[in-house]
Amino acid sequence: MTRTPPPATDRLDPERMDAHFVSDAPFDPTADEVMPEARRKELEAGYWRLVWWKLRRHRLAVASGLVLIALYLIVVFAEILAPYALGDRDTDHIYAPPQPVHLFHEGRFVGPFVYPLVYELDMTRLQRTYTPDTTRPQPIRFFCAGSDYRFWGLIPGDFRLMCAPEGGTLFLLGTDRLGQDMFSRLLYGTRISMTVGLLGIAVSFVIGITLGGLAGYFGGWVDTVVQRMIEILRSLPELPLWMALSAAVPVTWSPIVVFFCITLILGLIDWPGLARAVRSKLLALREEEYVTAATLMGARPARVIGRHLLPNFASHLIASVTLSIPGMILGETALSFLGLGLRPPVTSWGVMLTEAQNIEAVVLYPWLMTPMAAVMIAVLAFNFLGDGLRDAADPYD
Known part of the structure; x- marks a missing residue:
């Protein structure tokens, strides 16, 4: 008695078997399975590339x-980004509150500006009281020349990303007891x-x-x-x-x-x-x-x-x-x-x-x-x- 060989469609192709074991799809020996391009790239990628791909999915x-x-x-670039040099003091603005940045003055677009601070000495509480003068907007200067500094203590310069307005102050985070800019x-x-x-x-x-x-x-x-x-x-x-x-x-x-x-x-x-x-x-x-x-x-x-x-x-x-x-x-x-x-x-x-x-x-x-x-x-x-x-x-x- 001779055994009839199975039809060609029932024979298992080793290449298809390999494709099956690296794929999440159910195995079908009669299908001409083609590996997806994304899956192929993942299998061919090195370890560090896989780490980078996984890290990119971690949004936080x-x-x-x-x-x-x-x-x-x-x-x-601390010297360039800071509006004041380290050690600059303004004794007229000790413990001054932060100056918020505004864009519009009386409904008109002016650009980034601050209102000047006017202080009065409160003799009852023995402290200065600062109030913003909302009638005088002072535009902030950008890409300007400020006080001198030495970049990393080596290269002299005076270029800054932003500077205080002409004749005004720019205390984005207020000042300390010596009048130094906190920002x-x-x-x-x-x-x-x-x-x-x-x-x-x-x-x-x-x-x-x-x-x-x-x-x-x-x-x-x-x-x-x-x-x-x-x-x-x-x-x-x-x-x-x-x-x-x-x-x-x-x-x-x-x-x-x-x-x-x-x-x-x-x-x-x-x-x-x-x-x-x-x-x-x-x-x-x-x-x-x-x-x-x-x-x-x-x-x-x-x-x-x-x-x-x-x-x-x-x-x-x-x-x-x-x-x-x-x-x-x-x-x-x-x-x-x-x-x-x-x-x-x-x-x-x-x-x-x-x-x-x-x-x-x-x-x-x-x-x-x-x-x-x-x-x-x-x-x-x-x-x-x-x-x-x-x-x-x-x-x-």
Whole structure:
């Protein structure tokens, strides 16, 4: 008895089977299935491109990334964006309230302008009372020459994005007790507060990667020593330790030296979390076949760790770093607010908040709290971006 072969339409084509297993559509052996172009691009894309595609779908993370880009543009161009130079004082406008920007005056379009402030001394409450003179609109000047400055302390210049009106003032966020423009100081403070986070995380990153990598790759007594160091640092309360180390910085040191000391202190305390994450990853990856192959070919431990192990979870490291920077910013702000961090003439968000330490200032001059809003925006932006990066880098999502 001979067996009749199945018809050609019932035979399974291996190429169709492969197309079926990479597609979400139900399998039909009789259909001439064509892989969609979008699915084909997804299968051919590299890992980092897939991470970017997933990150783009996280709208909150993308918006947070744009906010951070804007903040770091302020870091670079603070002198050009600020209407006043750092240290400029107007003793006639002490504790002046914010001047809102208007576009229309008496129903007529004038463009961006402010009303001048007229003050009277209230002898009953012993404070100045400011009232806007709504009869004299003063147009804001753009792309103008303002007070002299040195760009990043190196290049002299006077070009500014916007300047105060001729013979007027431009206090978008009010002034402080010395008559300094809060908006300009906030822009200059962004440079210090945002760079402290980057420099601090750089120190933490180097220490965490080195010690965590050694502990995870070698194990044994190296792992034991690193783990005990992490546990000791984790057991210490961070804020008192920050305060103790910051108080040890001599007051006579220059502001630049103090800045780097505070950065170093924040980095030296923040590395245990990153080291523990690196250790756990390396413990899982060091048993992989490619690691054994690299070792048998004579690769040194430093090369195995740096060229083979760390790149396999680089995206997770980036997400961890992004989530650690807010801690650095909050640490600098807390130390400066308590008078143990950066000190005048250096301007940071924490230094600016020292003027709002009493309830009287908060009640009478609430615009002194605007640096707190900047801290909140920066911290939330980093957290949202870090969450988006972590979700995008998750291969099981």
